[in-house]
Amino acid sequence: MRGLPLMLLLLAAACVLTAGCTGGDDAPTTLRVVPAGSLLLPMEEVEAGFEASHPGVDVQIEGHGSIQCVRQVTDLHRAIDVVVVADEALIPDMMYRPMEEGDGNYTDSYTTFATNQMVIAYTNHSLYADEITSENWYEVLARPGVVVGISNPMLDAAGYRSLMTTTLAEDYYENDTIYDSILGDHLRPAPEISQDGATTVITLPEVLKAEGEKVRVRDGSIYLLSLLDAGGVDYAFEYLSVAEGHGLNYVTLPPEIDLSSAAYVDDYKKAVVNLGFQRFGSIGSERVGNPIVYAATVPNTAPHPDLAHEFMDYMIAEFSEGHGEGWPSPL
Amino acid sequence: MKTSFIQCLALVALICAAAACGCTGTNGPGAQVEDEIAWNLTLTDGTQEKVLSFSEVKALPAWEGYGYAVSTVGIKYGPYNVKGVPLTALFEQIGGFETGDQVGISAPDGYYWVFDDEQVAGKGFVTFDEDLKEKPSPDLTLVLAYEFNGTAIPEEDGGPLRVVVGTAEPGTITEGSAWVKWVDTIEVERS
Known part of the structure; x- marks a missing residue:
């Protein structure tokens, strides 16, 4: 009998400590979402709105380049609930394939929900800021002393789309010097250009670097934004929503070359960027010009599939409302 | 009582x-730093090949310094106190590295990154300060790291072997795309 209080005390202590280890029933459910970097600003609002209507759910947003978003699931085998990319083609290309372990594909469907367009972003301090227009942008960018920024086409969809836009501009303006004078002549080694019928193929070297002071290549477009602020570049190829979201000046481009419109899909396909080598295990090396379309999917490996679908529906509804600056346009 | x-x-x-x-x-x-981690590193230049165990990599002359990386969307990883082997020391195992050569570094997850001779010499990288503002590059060293902050590199951080763009002094951030995780193959492409 003397040992009974002691046993009870020990039992109580064990119960308390065990509850501490397991977290109990009050622990929030973590929903892990990996969106393309160009969606980070609007996704902050989506996260806040969903959490407000779902007490006990902690939405964790982890931005990456679109290819890296998919790789979190297919190559790194992380427990991701929702994947959101800035190039809808990446999902069937990289995720409609059998999982290494388990049955079925990484995913079997996706939903498109927004679009964007390439623009030329700049600040009031950019060289010739008072002269650039939607008509003369390619002449201004080619001028001596003007510094142009692109994100790395090997890592970032906005990067290979920058190459596509300048390539398409040559046909549109009937001026075959545009790509070389703005980008091609200022990369080392220069990417190889070849023609396949009406299609222009840009093949990247294994190491892509800027030659001289004309062009700056950075891993992600956020670094171009800070370079614009600091005067390190005069003009940068960006998405419209990113330029607006950061309060930058910009000039729009004709829809025939800005990758915004399904009406010009056959024209866009005439620009192809080839990485020249197998950059990642799970994706081919060729990117074909297409309208910019954002897409989302819940992987078949998602830890919380029902909640993930609920989040995706909420997110798509928010984007469909067209919130304005910083948000891509609804489809 | x-x-x-x-x-x-x-x-x-x-x-x-x-x-x-x-x-x-x-x-x-x-x-702790385990000498017995089961991991092989293949060094090749297409004509010769050498496979080093993790402990054999660790037995090579070590480099110690600092590393600090940033992702494409601005997430910072580090800072780390780094210990590892300079890539140039690994190249010596298969005949060295000459001007004009390149090296491709890959991992089992399919990631593949190429460095040219300028980068192998520690040049041509973009460097940032703590606020992610670009700054002039200090001397940089390409390292195959096996220790972060005095311990073996965890698998979730890219261990046991990860490329680091290292510095002798702390406070320099480099672009994370070059920090190849889970390195198992280093292939020199002769010019």
């Missing part, structure tokens, strides 16, 4: 200590 009470307190304290160890995971994989 007093003795029983003290014994009781001691037992409770013991349980607390044991449970705390279980909660905090002090025996995690990164708690």
Whole structure:
């Protein structure tokens, strides 16, 4: 009998400590979402709105380049609930394939929900800021002393789309010097250009670097934004929503070359960027010009599939409302 | 009575200590540097090939310094105190590295990154300060790291072997795309 209080005390202590280890029933459910970097600003609002209507759910947003978003699931085998990319083609290309372990594909469907367009972003301090227009942008960018920024086409969809836009501009303006004078002549080694019928193929070297002071290549477009602020570049190829979201000046481009419109899909396909080598295990090396379309999917490996679908529906509804600056346009 | 009470307190304290160890995971994989990690590194230049075990990599002359990376969307990883082997020391195992050569570094997850001779010499990288503002590049060293902050690199951080763009002094951030995780193959492309 003397040992009974002691046993009870020990039992109580064990119960308390065990509850501490397991977290109990009050622990929030973590929903892990990996969106393309160009969606980070609007996704902050989506996260806040969903959490407000779902007490006990902690939405964790982890931005990456679109290819890296998919790789979190297919190559790194992380427990991701929702994947959101800035190039809808990446999902069937990289995720409609059998999982290494388990049955079925990484995913079997996706939903498109927004679009964007390439623009030329700049600040009031950019060289010739008072002269650039939607008509003369390619002449201004080619001028001596003007510094142009692109994100790395090997890592970032906005990067290979920058190459596509300048390539398409040559046909549109009937001026075959545009790509070389703005980008091609200022990369080392220069990417190889070849023609396949009406299609222009840009093949990247294994190491892509800027030659001289004309062009700056950075891993992600956020670094171009800070370079614009600091005067390190005069003009940068960006998405419209990113330029607006950061309060930058910009000039729009004709829809025939800005990758915004399904009406010009056959024209866009005439620009192809080839990485020249197998950059990642799970994706081919060729990117074909297409309208910019954002897409989302819940992987078949998602830890919380029902909640993930609920989040995706909420997110798509928010984007469909067209919130304005910083948000891509609804489809 | 007093003795029983003290014994009781001691037992409770013991349980607390044991449970705390279980909660905090002090025996995690990164708690110490293991010489016996089962991991092979293949070095090749297309004509010769050498396979080093993890312990053989660690037995090479070590480089110690600092590393700090940033992702494409601005997430910072580090800073780390880094210990590893300079890539140039690894190249010596297969005949060195000449001007014009390139090296492709890959991992089992399919990631592949190429460095040219300028980068192998520590040049041509973009460098940032703590606020992610670009700054002039200090001397940089390409390292195959096996230790972060005095412990083996955890698998979730790219261990056991990860490329680091290292600096002799702290406070420099470099683009994370070059920090190849889980390195298992280094292939020199001769010019």
